[in-house]
Amino acid sequence: xxxxxxxSNYCVFAAEIxxxxxxxxxxxxxxxxxxxxxxxxxxxxxxxxxASGEMIGFEALARWNHPxxxxxxxxxxxxxxxxxxxxxxxxxxxxxxxxxxxxxxxQHLTLSVNIxxxxxxxxxxxxxxxxxxxxxxxxxxxxIVEITETRLVEDIEAxxxxxxxxxxxxxxxxxxxxxxxxxxxxxxxxxxFNRIKIDRSFVQDMRAGDNGQIVRAILSLSEGLGLPVxxxxxxxxxxxxxLAGLGCEFGQGFLYSHAVEAEAALEMARAAHHLxxxxxxxxxxAR
Ligand code: C2E
Ligand code: MG
Ligand code: MG
Ligand code: MG
Numbered sequence: 020x021x022x023x024x025x026x027s028n029y030c031v032f033a034a035e036i037x038x039x040x041x042x043x044x045x046x047x048x049x050x051x052x053x054x055x056x057x058x059x060x061x062x063x064x065x066x067x068x069x070a071s072g073e074m075i076g077f078e079a080l081a082r083w084n085h086p087x088x089x090x091x092x093x094x095x096x097x098x099x100x101x102x103x104x105x106x107x108x109x110x111x112x113x114x115x116x117x118x119x120x121x122x123x124x125x126q127h128l129t130l131s132v133n134i135x136x137x138x139x140x141x142x143x144x145x146x147x148x149x150x151x152x153x154x155x156x157x158x159x160x161x162x163i164v165e166i167t168e169t170r171l172v173e174d175i176e177a178x179x180x181x182x183x184x185x186x187x188x189x190x191x192x193x194x195x196x197x198x199x200x201x202x203x204x205x206x207x208x209x210x211x212f213n214r215i216k217i218d219r220s221f222v223q224d225m226r227a228g229d230n231g232q233i234v235r236a237i238l239s240l241s242e243g244l245g246l247p248v249x250x251x252x253x254x255x256x257x258x259x260x261x262l263a264g265l266g267c268e269f270g271q272g273f274l275y276s277h278a279v280e281a282e283a284a285l286e287m288a289r290a291a292h293h294l295x296x297x298x299x300x301x302x303x304x305a306r
Contacts, residue, residue, distance in 0.1 A: 054105065060280075061079035061081060061117040062281075063078070063117075064278040065275050066269055075129060077128065077131070079130060080133070100135075110133075118155035130157070149188055163191040166194060168199065175210070178210060197215050198218055222252045222253060223254065225261055234265065247268050249269040249270060
């Protein structure tokens, strides 16, 4: 009896895997055309100073405007792009569009862009990024490159050299999703990161389990290293207040805004500017 139902389970499972593989192959084909047709676009989520709520910039988050399937999120297509060797083209399509949009924002706002650890395998990455900044006229000092630690960086020495040239060009580097992946404290030092982002899994229910302790540990570590921290996934006033109290400087999450289309982000940026939520003007006597 048990044997028979076990065997039919295999069959259902095999059919599911086959359907999934077919869908992946289909998306992979569509992706190639989609990159060239401009179907991959950045949405933008504001990043704020927790103490004041003042907006300091936006993170660009890729979305795929698929011709038949509608809007697809990155958790589905980024892994496919990485496996299919298309992450570099996709990443640059998004970076270029993001810089063009960010050029229209008030000058003090930063742009954060996600880079796959696989892109660090390209020794020309810094030159390519600077080329985009040059052609779009977006200042390196306003760009923050976010790198997730969810995939192991294959060649630490090569990555170190690449990240060092980005830093030397004035670009900032953030370690994304800290605490969820493979990055060791040694990497944190060696790889020139100058910002840390706490993964939303630790932020979302800080009262549950060990999450609060993990957040505290990350904040005290980063304070010791002198690195500013951004907390992701802030959904409630309670977590915003808690994080600010623990000394976390920056935050982002649905409490402030979802990622929105370029036009809506521009409106948000300009509205904040006009409301005076931008960097406080220096009093004349202090100049
Ligand atoms: P990430 O860089 O850690 O981005 C934060 C993710 O958390 C985003 O998901 C954002 O929409 C989501 N988020 C923000 N606030 C909240 C909140 O309060 N609650 C909840 N539940 N979620 C929140 P998204 O846009 O689906 O992106 C997922 C991941 O895909 C990103 O995680 C990033 O690792 C990757 N990704 C996105 N765009 C790109 C890209 O252009 N290139 C590369 N290589 N990766 C990208
Ligand atoms: Mg990110
Ligand atoms: Mg993250
Ligand atoms: Mg993430």
